[in-house]
Amino acid sequence: MSSQANVRKETVMPISLKDAMQLLEGKRIEVSVLSETTKQARAVVELDQPSVGRLSRMDALQSQAMAQEVERRRELELLRIEQAVKRLESGDFGYCIECDAEIPLKRLEIDPTATHCVKCAEAEEKRKKN
Numbered sequence: 001m002s003s004q005a006n007v008r009k010e011t012v013m014p015i016s017l018k019d020a021m022q023l024l025e026g027k028r029i030e031v032s033v034l035s036e037t038t039k040q041a042r043a044v045v046e047l048d049q050p051s052v053g054r055l056s057r058m059d060a061l062q063s064q065a066m067a068q069e070v071e072r073r074r075e076l077e078l079l080r081i082e083q084a085v086k087r088l089e090s091g092d093f094g095y096c097i098e099c100d101a102e103i104p105l106k107r108l109e110i111d112p113t114a115t116h117c118v119k120c121a122e123a124e125e126k127r128k129k130n
Contacts, residue, residue: 020088023112028081031074038067080113087115096120 087093094103096117103117116124 017088017093020093020108020112021085023109024081024084024088027112028078031077031081035071035074038070077113083115084113098124 084093094108095101096103097115098120099117101117101119103114107114107118114121
């Protein structure tokens with residue numbers, strides 16, 4: 001572990017561990033509940049429904065595909081939550097993974113899974129656009 005990491009662990013966290021864990025647990029529950037409530041929309045679409053027209057089946061398939069994409073994003077969010085919990089446990093929570101600067105408290109309150117400070121997040125967005 002670097003000396004910078006040792007110094008970091010001795011400084012005051014921008015958000016308390018208890019508050020961060022509560023935020024993360026709240027997000028985890030929210031995502032899990034949403035996933036459960038949309039389970040039916042992701043179910044297999046029956047294509048042999050004689051009473052349903054071709055356009056209705058196409059609509060059903062499109063709705064299913066959209067629901068599956070939303071679920072994929074929820075799974076990614078759950079993964080981000082798990083990673084944030086691991087950072088909490090290791091003492092790395094609240095610090096940018098790129099430059100090791102503290103992530104602003106307001107940013108963590110809005111998104112406790114944030115891994116970058118504002119400056120590095122903006123740079124990351126620019127890289128993604130190019």
